[in-house]
Amino acid sequence: MKIVQAKKDKGADFVFVTDKINLVAPLVLVFGNRLLLEDQNLYAEIKEMFPAGNIVFGSTSGEILEDKVSDNTIVLTAIEFEKSSYLVKSKNVKEFDNNETALGSQLISEFPKKGLKHVYVISEGSTVNGSALIEGIEKEKHISIGLSGGLCGDDDRFEKTLASYNSNPKEGEIVAVGFYGDTLEVTSANYGGWTGFGPERIITKSKGNILYELDGKPALDLYKKYLGDKANELPKSALLYPLSVKTSENAQPIVRTILNIDEDQNTMILAGDVPEGSIVQLMMSTVDDIAEGASIAAKYATKNREKRPELALLVSCIGRKLVMDQRTEEEVEEVLDVIGNQSKIIGYYSYGEMAPFEGDNACKLHNQTMTLTLISE
Template sequence: MKIVQAIKKGDEPFVFQNSNQLKEPLVLVFGNRYMLESEHIFNEVRALFPEGHIVFGTTSGEIIDDKVLEGTVVLTAIEFEKSKILVKRCNVKDYQNDDKKMGTKLAAQFPKEHLKHLFVISEGSSVNGSALIEGIEHLNNNGCGLSGGLCGDDDRFEKTLASYNESPKEGEIVAIGFYGDTLEISSANYGGWTTFGPERIITKSQGNILYELDGKPALDLYKTYLGEK
C-alpha cells in the first residue's frame, strides 16, 4: 500500500508532504466547507490524480499527522497493492427522508464476497445517522467492519457537502467498500462530552429523538440551562 498526503490553505495549491506515483488511488479530500464550495476544487484534485477515485467531505476541523487544523483541505491518496475498492453514492432527496431505507439500498449495491469493510461519508445536516447505520447493518450479515461519519460545517451548522468523482454538493452519501483477503482495517472514536446538571429520567423519546425529561419538554429544560445558546 502506498499513501501520499497533502494540505491546502486558502487559495494556495496543495502542498504534498511526500511524493509517489499512484495508480488508480482512493483519494479522500476532507476540508472546510467554504473551500470545498469552490468551483475549482474538483478540477484541481482531478488534475493531480487523473485516475483517482475522488471522495469529498466537509469537516469541523481537519486532521493530518498529529495536528488538528481549521480552514484547510487535507488530501489523502491511497494505492492498494492487493485489495480492491468499490464506491457507491446516493442522495437524500431520492429517499424522502427514509434514512433507514436509504442505508439498506446503499449497502445492497456491494457484493458481499470478500467484503472486509464499509466506510461511509454522509451528509450531516439532515440525515439521521442512527437510522442510516441501521439500514446499512440490516444487510451486513457477513461480519464486515463499518466506520465513517457525518460531514461537518465547523460551528455554523448551515449545510454540508460530499461527493464522489464530482464537485461537492448537498445531500450526498458516499460508501466505499474495501475488498481483499489480506486487508485489515480497524477504527476507533473518542467523544468529549461532559455531563452537567442533575440526573433526569427520559419520559418520552422516539428512536434517538428526545422529547421529554422528567415529564417536561426537553427543549424548555435545555433553555433553562443554556439560554440563547
C-alpha cells in the same frame, strides 16, 4: 500500500507533504472546510492531479493531517492499494424522502459481499439521522463486515454540510467505500472521555432523533435552564454539554449532541435516535480527559491487530475541539503515541462518529468521541 498526501490553504495551491508519486487507480479522500469545498473548480483541480483517481469529498469542522489540526484548509490523501481493492457507492437522502434506514439498506446492497472486509461511510451531517442510516446498513450486511465512518461537519455554523463521489461536493450526499482483500486488516474503535453530572431524567416523548419531552416537560426549556446565559448561543453551546443516553439501566450509554433546535416546536434535533424511556443525563469534560479518551480509543483500535497500521482515518467531534481549543492537537498526539509515527494520518472533526463499542461488532453512532479506523494490507 502507497500513499500521497497534500494540503491546501485558503487562496493557495495544494502543497504535497509526501513525495509526489504516480498512483494506480487511487482512492482520493478529500476533507475540507465547507466554504472551500464550494469552489466549483476544486473537483477538476484534483482530477487533474489524480486522473485515474476515485475522489471522495467530505466537509469538516477542522482538518487533521499527520500530527496537525487546521482550520479553513483542505487535506488530501490518495491511496493505491497493492494487494487489495475498493469500491465506492453514493446516494442522496432526497432520493429516499429522508428515510435514512432505506438509504442505508440500498447503499450496502450494491456492494458485492464476497471478500468485503469493511465499509467506511462519509455522510451528510446537518440533517441526517445517523442511527437510522447505520441501522439500514447493519440490517443488510453480515456481522463479520466492519463498519465505521463519520458525519460531515460545517465548523460551528450548522448551516449545511457537503459530500460527494467523483463530482463537486453537494448537500445530502452519503458516500460509502467498501474495502476488499484477503490480506487486508481493518480495525476501528472509539472512546470519549466525558462525565455525567446533574440529575438523570427520562425521555417521555421523542420520535427518531427529535427530542420533545424529559420527565413530561419540554426538553428544550429544561436544557436552556441548565445552560443559563449560554442558551443564547444554541446550538453551538450544546456541544459543550452533550447528553448521555441509556436505553436501559444496564445499557452502554451513548453520547448525543444537538444538531439543531426548533423554537416553534420547542424541540431538539439530535445526531441520532433518542428512544422514549431512555435515561438522560448532561455531560461535561476537560482537556485532559478528552486527550486521555483519544489515547484509550487508539489502544482499543490497535488491540489484537496482527499488522502495523499503514493508514489511520481519524474522526473526532467538533465538541471535543471546542473544549480543547488551542490544545486540540494533543488528542492527535495521543493517538500517534499509541499507533506509531509510521502510520499516515488523515481525518476531520465531525458532527458524529461511527464505530462499534469495544468488544462489540455492531456499529453505533456516537458523538463527542475520537474514532479511529486503522488499515493495512
